[in-house]
Amino acid sequence: xxxxxxxxxxxxxxxxxxxxxxxxxxxxxxxxxxxxxxxxxxxxxxxxxxxxxxxxxxxxxxxxxxxxxxxxxxxxxxxxxxxxxxxxxxxxxxxxxxxxxxxxxxxxxxxxxxxxxxxxxxxxxxxxxxxxxxxxxxxxxxxxxxxxxxxxxxxxxxxxxxxxxxxxxxxxxxxxxxxxxxxxxxxxxxxxxxxxxxxxxxxxxxxxxxxxxxxxxxxxxxxxxxxxxxxxxxxxxxxxxxxxxxxxxxxxxxxxxxxxxxxxxxxxxxxxxxxxxxxxxxxxxxxxxxxxxxxxxxxxxxxxxxxxxxxxxxxxxxxxxxxxxxxxxxxxxxxxxxxxxxxxxxxxxxxxxxxxxxxxxxxxxxxxxxxxxxxxxxxxxxxxxxxxxxxxxxxxxxxxxxxxxxxxxxxxxxxxxxxxxxxxxxxxxxxxxxxxxxxxxxxx
Ligand code: XLS
Ligand code: NI
Ligand code: NI
Numbered sequence: 001x002x003x004x005x006x007x008x009x010x011x012x013x014x015x016x017x018x019x020x021x022x023x024x025x026x027x028x029x030x031x032x033x034x035x036x037x038x039x040x041x042x043x044x045x046x047x048x049x050x051x052x053x054x055x056x057x058x059x060x061x062x063x064x065x066x067x068x069x070x071x072x073x074x075x076x077x078x079x080x081x082x083x084x085x086x087x088x089x090x091x092x093x094x095x096x097x098x099x100x101x102x103x104x105x106x107x108x109x110x111x112x113x114x115x116x117x118x119x120x121x122x123x124x125x126x127x128x129x130x131x132x133x134x135x136x137x138x139x140x141x142x143x144x145x146x147x148x149x150x151x152x153x154x155x156x157x158x159x160x161x162x163x164x165x166x167x168x169x170x171x172x173x174x175x176x177x178x179x180x181x182x183x184x185x186x187x188x189x190x191x192x193x194x195x196x197x198x199x200x201x202x203x204x205x206x207x208x209x210x211x212x213x214x215x216x217x218x219x220x221x222x223x224x225x226x227x228x229x230x231x232x233x234x235x236x237x238x239x240x241x242x243x244x245x246x247x248x249x250x251x252x253x254x255x256x257x258x259x260x261x262x263x264x265x266x267x268x269x270x271x272x273x274x275x276x277x278x279x280x281x282x283x284x285x286x287x288x289x290x291x292x293x294x295x296x297x298x299x300x301x302x303x304x305x306x307x308x309x310x311x312x313x314x315x316x317x318x319x320x321x322x323x324x325x326x327x328x329x330x331x332x333x334x335x336x337x338x339x340x341x342x343x344x345x346x347x348x349x350x351x352x353x354x355x356x357x358x359x360x361x362x363x364x365x366x367x368x369x370x371x372x373x374x375x376x377x378x379x380x381x382x383x384x385x386x387x388x389x390x391x392x393x394x395x396x397x398x399x400x401x402x403x404x405x406x407x408x409x410x411x412x413x414x415x416x417x418x419x420x421x422x423x424x425x426x427x428x429x430x431x432x433x434x435x436x437x438x439x440x441x442x443x444x
Contacts, residue, residue: 009074009090010354015097016362027358032369034099038376047372048340049365050102050143052301053109055314055346056357057091063349070352080112081123085130092134098361102143104191104342107178108151117170121177128181135185143189143340144235144271144299145182147175150195150243160217161197161210161248168213175217176224183230188338189299190230191271192218193237198244211248215262222267233338235271235298238287240280242311251280252290269298273344274322275305275312285325292333299339300330302364316345316364321442323371324378331375341368378441384434391429 018033019025034044060068074090077083088110095103107120111127114120135141149159149171157163159171182190197214199205222234236259238249249255252270259265270291277287291297304317317323330336343364347356378384394400399416402408 009093010097010358013097013355013358016099016358027355027362029099029362029369030366031373032099032362032365034101043369043372044099044101046335047365047368048102048143048336049100049368050104050340050342051091051095051098051100051361052342052344053091053103053105055344056094056361057087058109059346061347061349061352066349069349070347071354073354081126084111084123084127088127088130088134092138092140094357095140096138098358098365100140100361100365102141102340102342104142104144104146106146106148107174107181108148113152117173120174124177124181128184131185142182142185142187143342144191144232145178145185145187146191146193147171147178148195149174155196158196158198158210158244160214161194161199163204163206163210168217172217172220175221179221179224179230180228182232183228187232189233189235189271190221190225191235191237191299192221193239193271194247194249196244197249198241198247200245211258212262214248215258215264218264218268219262222264233298234268235339236268237271237273237276237301238280239273239276239312242279251277251282252287252296256290256294256296265294265296269296269339271299271301271339271342272297273301273303274317274326275303275314275344276301278305278307279310279312283325284322285329288326288329288333292329297330297333297336297339299336300326300341301344302341302368303343303345314344314346315348316343316360318363318367320367320370320374321438323367324374324438324442327368327371327375328378328384331372331379374441378438383437387430387434391427 014027017028018036019028019030021030023030032043032047034042036043038046059070061070062068072087072090074086075083077086091103107124110131111120111124114123149155154167154170155162157167160168162168162171179190194214199207199210225234236249236255238251238255239247240250241247248258252272255270256265259268272284272287272291274284277284288297302317304315304319304322306313306315343361345360345364347360351360395404399408399413
């Protein structure tokens with residue numbers, strides 16, 4: 001492994017160990033024990049944590065008011081390619097030390113963009129070779145790949161929804177390559193996040209044509225995956241806005257409608273991001289439930305927003321209550337399959353030290369691990385399940401069952417009410433009782 005010969009990038013930072021809830025070591029896990037076996041699988045296998053290359057190794061801490069702040073002492077080299085390699089060596093050292101079995105990237109995160117598409121592809125191939133070697137040496141795997149179709153100015157008016165077919169063609173070529181690289185690296189999924197697939201104003205936009213173009217783009221991607229034998233799961237990552245005013249993959253519900261309208265639903269599931277859910281005016285759990293109800297829950301971009309701010313702040317999530325509710329919905333849906341929990345989260349601009357990257361991910365992983373354990377306990381005891389089941393019990397037999405089976409009519413139901421049922425008796429939803437029950441698990 002190349003990083004063994006090279007100097008360590010995080011010399012004072014150890015491989016993070018699980019020390020249990022009682023530890024006062026800030027560089028240890030309290031709840032996440034990757035090797036602990038739960039139901040025949042390790043916690044690492046259950047949670048499938050992934051590091052987002054773009055935030056952890058490309059985000060600089062810049063904002064609209066000032067430049068980057070974050071210290072990355074390993075970012076040295078003679079030319080863009082050797083810097084990219086040094087950066088990737090540091091990234092894999094971090095993945096190993098933080099005990100993350102997976103990572104995710106955009107094509108342009110791992111390799112510099114060249115002057116032409118041909119040159120960009122050559123650089124990407126070189127970095128994919130380097131990634132393949134590091135994956136082999138460390139055992140770290142690729143959860144998903146994706147293409148950056150939003151940073152380069154050519155994509156300022158969108159990629160698949162650009163008014164210029166030339167840009168559509170360029171984006172198609174870029175995604176073709178990104179799919180091939182993802183396949184080569186054993187990527188288990190491929191993500192489509194419609195960064196600029198939306199509009200700023202309807203005064204210059206043909207919404208219908210743009211949506212049709214986006215659907216065509218996704219069909220072409222499905223065709224190409226088939227052509228090259230890529231078996232990974234395709235995922236749509238909904239987001240309502242930012243950078244555009246309105247994005248077409250607004251939320252999971254509009255994503256499902258879009259995919260079904262254009263005959264794409266068999267090929268896609270959803271990658272749900274906490275901060276995108278809240279930007280759309282939903283809870284994280286709501287988005288998970290909507291996807292699960294359609295059998296389309298795929299993966300999670302694990303982060304948190306600041307509810308007082310109107311943009312994607314991509315913070316690490318340590319809200320155990322929110323995560324426990326999410327985890328209940330995920331476990332009830334049978335888990336994430338080939339998906340995982342990808343930390344699409346970044347350090348605050350003032351958190352400039354390499355150690356901050358460790359603290360951030362330790363907190364995120366611990367919060368998810370604790371939520372996982374609490375959710376399992378809640379589901380095993382089954383109190384909420386029993387309550388909900390009982391609440392709908394009238395649909396289990398008799399005329400309720402006939403309603404669910406659609407073996408009834410307005411005429412039948414009218415007759416029933418007039419001759420037998422009369423007025424329904426209201427029953428309490430007992431929300432406060434249930435909130436207290438939840439609290440009893442969170443604080444024991
Ligand atoms: C941006 C998105 C992005 C995707 C990958 O808001 O979260 O990072 O996850 O393109
Ligand atoms: Ni994301
Ligand atoms: Ni995001």
